[in-house]
Amino acid sequence: MSAEAKIVSSIVQEYMNRTKRSKQRFDEAWKVMPGANTRIAVFMMPYPAYIRKGEGTRLWDIDDNEYIDFNFNMTCLVLGHKHPKVMEAINKQIECGTSFGGPTEHEVELAKRLVERIPSAEQVRFTPSGTEAVHQAIRLARCYTKKEKIIKCEGAYHGTWDAIDISVFPTPEEQGPPLNPNRVPFSKGIPKGVIENTLVVPFNNIEIMEKTIKKHKDELAAVILEPIQRGYEPKEGYLERVRELTEMYGILLIFDEVVCYRVSRGGAQELYGVTPDITTLGKLIGGGFPVGAYVSSHEIMKQFSFELPEGPQLFFSGTFNAFPLAMVAGAATLDVLTKDVYEKMNKLGEEMREGLAEILSDQNINAQVGGVGSFFHIFWTKEKVVDYRTLKTADTRCQNYFDLDSLNRGIYYRDHPNVSAVTTRDDVKKALEAAQQSIETLKPVIKEISPQLFQ
Secondary structure: OOHHHHHHHHHHHHHHHHOHHHHHHHHHHHHHOHHHOOOHHHOOOOOOOOEEEEEEOEEEEOOOOEEEEOOHHHHOOOOOEOOHHHHHHHHHHHOOOOOOOOOOHHHHHHHHHHHHHOOOOOEEEEEOOHHHHHHHHHHHHHHHHOOOEEEEEOOOOOOOOOOOOEOOOOOOOOOOOOOOOOOOEOOOOOOHHHHOOEEEEOOOOHHHHHHHHHHHOOOEEEEEEOOOEOOEOOOOOHHHHHHHHHHHOOOEEEEEOOOHHHHOOOHHHHHHOOOOOEEEEEHHHHOOOOOEEEEEOHHHHHHHOOOOOOOOOOOOOOOOOOOHHHHHHHHHHHHHOOHHHHHHHHHHHHHHHHHHHHHHHHOOOOOEEEOOOOEOEEEOOOOOOOOHHHHOOOOHHHHHHHHHHHHHOOEEOOOOOEOOOOOOHHHHHHHHHHHHHHHHHHHHHHHHHOHHHHO
């Protein structure tokens, strides 16, 4: 029997022994939900642990297994679970009701906090999700510039809607030449006419970005970027040059900071000193509730305004836009996130990155450790990860096995591993001890399936 079959089988069996009630629920879910879930990002093999509750940095599943959380609902819960300030705010609001057919003062308060913090923000519009924030931001850019095409980067995820759900995870057979990536729909059902208006370039390659912008300058409404894409940083000067090019040709620059807003008080744009025209937000600004937002200048946001002689040019609404519970939870969250809290999170993130790198080095495994601020991640590849194609050299089997074995040891990672404002040094210490044990256990498997990591 191979090392992979023997060791991984043992890890899977231990997990199944620990999560019998989750297996029952998973089997029931197959009957009433396609794929047994409505959130593909939380699916895992053999099945996910069903979570019962969370408090601080801890999670408990329905089998009463306890985990130290380093996921925090895909980075949403930057203050951890059930933070007292957030709970106080939402309990006070619940006494007044949950939602209404009119505005509340709470959306004004959250908007004021965002405008005060984010360099690109003069005005704000709220949505129920980050996907809808990106959707509306691109529609806004098209309306303002009166152009239709956009540029996005290969491997960037900006939500699940037609115009942007392209070249998110293209296979090697689909992706095309490195310097001229194909436009590959992530899902079936995206019209060809939509795909034609979305151009794809490699992240961190300023030469290709510049060539594409210059070629299509008269058709481009916007360039949309995650300033930090999937945990790897922009190269020095990359964001600055994209900003110069978009300004030169009258193209709007959109930063998708739904995930990376947490790297500093003013987000990645403050960290790198590059101010976009529009910024999309989500996750942490709702304090654990569904939320999205986009911010921009008064001039660009006029497209929504009744002050225009011809009236508003864009008509977005939504029953749960500026949902009151999300507004009060978001405001409470931002109030807790002082400069000192960011410094603490970023320091703990650095300790996780350094600790993981040391463990891998001690085991003579040439994998990469990435992340910025409070994010950390192991890339199971020898290659320095700077874009989607170098990311795809990583062995996802190693990642999946490591995550599953970590669950057995009480550490919950999944996507976007991060530390929170309430993560402690003891949490980090326990996570690194568990990581060392997991990597030692998996070393024969890694040698077997990814021998290049030992060369």
